[in-house]
Amino acid sequence: MSAPVIWIIFPLVVSAILIGFLERPRIVMYAGLLTSALLAIFALFQPIGNVLKLGPVSIDILSELPFFGRAFLLENSDRFTLCLIFFTLTFFIGGVKVANLPSKFIPLGMAIASVMTAALSVQPFLYSAVFVELAILLMIPLVTTKGTMPEKGVIRFLIYLSMAMPFILLAGWILSGAQANLSDETWRSLAALFLSIGFAQWLAVFPFHAWVSQFSQSVHPYISSFIFSLLPVVTLLIMLDYVSSLVWLREAGYLSPIIRTIGIIMIVTSGIWAAVEEELKRIMAFSVLYETGFALLLISIQSDVSISLLYQSFVSRVLGLSLLGLSLSVMMKHGESLTTNAYKSTIKRYPFVLIGMLTSLFGIIGLPLFAGFPYKFASLRLMGENGAGSIIWIIMGMIGFMISAIRIFSSATFPSAEKWEMHESVIEIIFLCAGCLILILIGWFPQIINIFIGSLITNLPVLQ
Amino acid sequence: MSHWYNYPFILILTAGLFLLLVSDSRKMILIAFGSVLLMAFVVNIQFWPFTFSLSKLVTGTMAIVILHFSPVMTPSQSVLGTGKTGKVFRATALVFGFVLIGFSVSTVSTFLSINPEQILLSLFMMACGFIQLGISQNPYRVFLGLITLFQGFEIIYGSLESSLLINGMLAAVDLLIAFVGSYLITNSLKDEEE
Numbered sequence: 001m002s003a004p005v006i007w008i009i010f011p012l013v014v015s016a017i018l019i020g021f022l023e024r025p026r027i028v029m030y031a032g033l034l035t036s037a038l039l040a041i042f043a044l045f046q047p048i049g050n051v052l053k054l055g056p057v058s059i060d061i062l063s064e065l066p067f068f069g070r071a072f073l074l075e076n077s078d079r080f081t082l083c084l085i086f087f088t089l090t091f092f093i094g095g096v097k098v099a100n101l102p103s104k105f106i107p108l109g110m111a112i113a114s115v116m117t118a119a120l121s122v123q124p125f126l127y128s129a130v131f132v133e134l135a136i137l138l139m140i141p142l143v144t145t146k147g148t149m150p151e152k153g154v155i156r157f158l159i160y161l162s163m164a165m166p167f168i169l170l171a172g173w174i175l176s177g178a179q180a181n182l183s184d185e186t187w188r189s190l191a192a193l194f195l196s197i198g199f200a201q202w203l204a205v206f207p208f209h210a211w212v213s214q215f216s217q218s219v220h221p222y223i224s225s226f227i228f229s230l231l232p233v234v235t236l237l238i239m240l241d242y243v244s245s246l247v248w249l250r251e252a253g254y255l256s257p258i259i260r261t262i263g264i265i266m267i268v269t270s271g272i273w274a275a276v277e278e279e280l281k282r283i284m285a286f287s288v289l290y291e292t293g294f295a296l297l298l299i300s301i302q303s304d305v306s307i308s309l310l311y312q313s314f315v316s317r318v319l320g321l322s323l324l325g326l327s328l329s330v331m332m333k334h335g336e337s338l339t340t341n342a343y344k345s346t347i348k349r350y351p352f353v354l355i356g357m358l359t360s361l362f363g364i365i366g367l368p369l370f371a372g373f374p375y376k377f378a379s380l381r382l383m384g385e386n387g388a389g390s391i392i393w394i395i396m397g398m399i400g401f402m403i404s405a406i407r408i409f410s411s412a413t414f415p416s417a418e419k420w421e422m423h424e425s426v427i428e429i430i431f432l433c434a435g436c437l438i439l440i441l442i443g444w445f446p447q448i449i450n451i452f453i454g455s456l457i458t459n460l461p462v463l464q
Numbered sequence: 465m466s467h468w469y470n471y472p473f474i475l476i477l478t479a480g481l482f483l484l485l486v487s488d489s490r491k492m493i494l495i496a497f498g499s500v501l502l503m504a505f506v507v508n509i510q511f512w513p514f515t516f517s518l519s520k521l522v523t524g525t526m527a528i529v530i531l532h533f534s535p536v537m538t539p540s541q542s543v544l545g546t547g548k549t550g551k552v553f554r555a556t557a558l559v560f561g562f563v564l565i566g567f568s569v570s571t572v573s574t575f576l577s578i579n580p581e582q583i584l585l586s587l588f589m590m591a592c593g594f595i596q597l598g599i600s601q602n603p604y605r606v607f608l609g610l611i612t613l614f615q616g617f618e619i620i621y622g623s624l625e626s627s628l629l630i631n632g633m634l635a636a637v638d639l640l641i642a643f644v645g646s647y648l649i650t651n652s653l654k655d656e657e658e
Contacts, residue, residue, distance in 0.1 A: 067629060068628045068632065069627060069628055070627060070629045070630075127629070127630050127633070130633040130634060130637060134636065134637060134640060137637070137640045138640075140644045140647075141647055141648075141651075144651055144652070147652065147653075148652055150648050150652065155601065155606055158606070159606065159610070162610055162614075162641075163597075163613075165637075166613075166617045169621060169625075170621070173624050
């Protein structure tokens with residue numbers, strides 16, 4: 001048996017089977033949860049290439065699966081990513097009932113995770129764009145609700161992300177030729193241009209960012225936080241694959257300043273937008289752009305330390321977004337409007353939601369003792385080595401987000417004659433508190449991540 | 465002009481693309497897209513293996529048929545409306561696109577080492593797809609635009625890359641776009657009918 005069969009084909013088959021059981025949501029829920037948790041745990045503990053012994057049965061876990069002249073390749077260096085994808089899926093499936101989502105989320109989520117894994121493992125990696133496109137198309141049924149027309153945000157999401165595929169594929173074709181003819185500057189420039197347009201669309205880099213906030217506004221917050229947890233992370237990893245594998249691109253003098261500048265622009269603009277935004281769903285969208293900006297900064301530094309930090313930061317990013325999505329979903333479930341104005345005095349009705357929302361936002365901003373702090377601080381320190389100018393801009397973005405968090409806090413704690421009456425159910429409180437606890441623990445003891453995934457981090461595919 | 469006999473086919477394809485963009489009738493759109501695919505097949509077959517060209521034709525036809533059988537949504541219009549002005553604007557935009565392509569076709573053809581007829585077909589289809597995506601908010605039109613864009617792109621990419629996996633995946637993408645489009649349209653109307 002090969003690793004791609006376990007992490008690509010198996011979840012795909014399970015998701016196809018679960019679609020037949022949508023009328024029985026409990027079965028779908030438990031089967032999905034069990035499958036995704038098992039796959040995540042398996043990625044955590046089972047080295048690829050070793051033999052798995054189950055009593056008298058020995059299974060050789062091969063790393064490669066040949067497929068129509070190409071191959072899917074999953075190695076030990078990919079186990080961190082596999083863990084991340086399937087743990088993310090497990091967390092989100094776990095919260096489906098609390099977020100009040102239809103059970104179609106589970107099979108579709110599994111199929112998306114499986115296709116995303118395929119995108120990361122296809123060899124040559126230049127073809128990953130097609131699999132990302134398939135995953136994007138699978139996301140469409142997930143984000144639409146029965147009986148309503150697809151909103152503008154969903155249509156924009158589809159158009160912007162689909163347009164990236166031709167650019168990436170053409171760049172891939174040029175690169176496969178340019179690798180053999182390194183002296184041809186025209187081809188390389190064209191490939192770099194196509195790649196930058198393609199990745200800019202996938203990562204919602206300015207000026208291709210408009211769909212993010214529209215999409216977030218149109219879609220259930222839990223679903224958008226799931227998509228924003230997986231899609232940018234996978235595309236960042238694909239981007240890293242490109243930068244790492246193409247010597248001329250990695251060593252190009254313009255690469256680092258361009259990525260750094262884009263990262264800074266994303267942080268500053270998303271911070272400013274968040275500071276003046278009323279809609280909570282859109283603030284979540286800006287937090288995605290903000291996190292992507294930081295991820296680009298870490299890639300621009302191009303060192304082993306920065307790449308290792310980038311991988312570790314994905315954990316807090318995914319947890320922060322899932323908690324933010326869950327908090328907004330609980331509010332939505334109770335029929336509350338998701339704007340800062342309508343949020344007035346809600347602390348008396350939804351105290352745990354407010355705590356969850358602020359914990360995740362503080363973590364995303366990178367405030368001390370919250371989950372994102374170690375990575376944001378390390379990014380600032382590494383950036384500081386190249387000069388203080390960029391730090392000032394980044395801090396401006398952070399202040400913007402801080403203003404947004406303070407506005408939410410001040411609106412939620414606005415004095416009123418209303419009596420304290422908690423509307424959250426016990427299960428909602430448990431989920432929100434668990435999320436907060438994990439995020440705070442990661443902030444206080446960042447080494448916790450290393451305890452669980454330390455062995456995987458040593459095998460990361462860092463920039464060669 | 466080594467394959468001058470292809471130009472009538474390209475002319476029919478161009479007319480088909482105009483009809484595709486301007487028409488508001490589903491039946492006309494189906495006929496127009498069918499003629500576009502057929503003309504593309506006739507040209508492609510001269511440069512590609514028969515089975516490869518046929519697979520593109522079959523995929524495209526299946527995709528448009530799947531999309532065609534989704535229920536009709538009301539109102540079905542672009543951001544420019546269904547009036548004459550909107551149609552004139554769409555047609556003018558396509559003409560400008562075609563003129564631009566006409567000027568750049570030889571450069572692109574030399575650059576990519578693909579014959580000019582295929583480049584012309586491909587870029588015309590892509591331009592039509594882009595315009596549909598740019599001016600439409602109706603899901604049917606958006607999915608039609610995506611299929612047109614990808615069908616056009618596949619003519620260029622198919623000439624460059626012959627991998628079975630990738631071309632198969634691209635066909636899967638086309639069909640999935642049609643399925644998702646059809647699902648989206650059907651799903652949005654179901655409750656209204658009930």
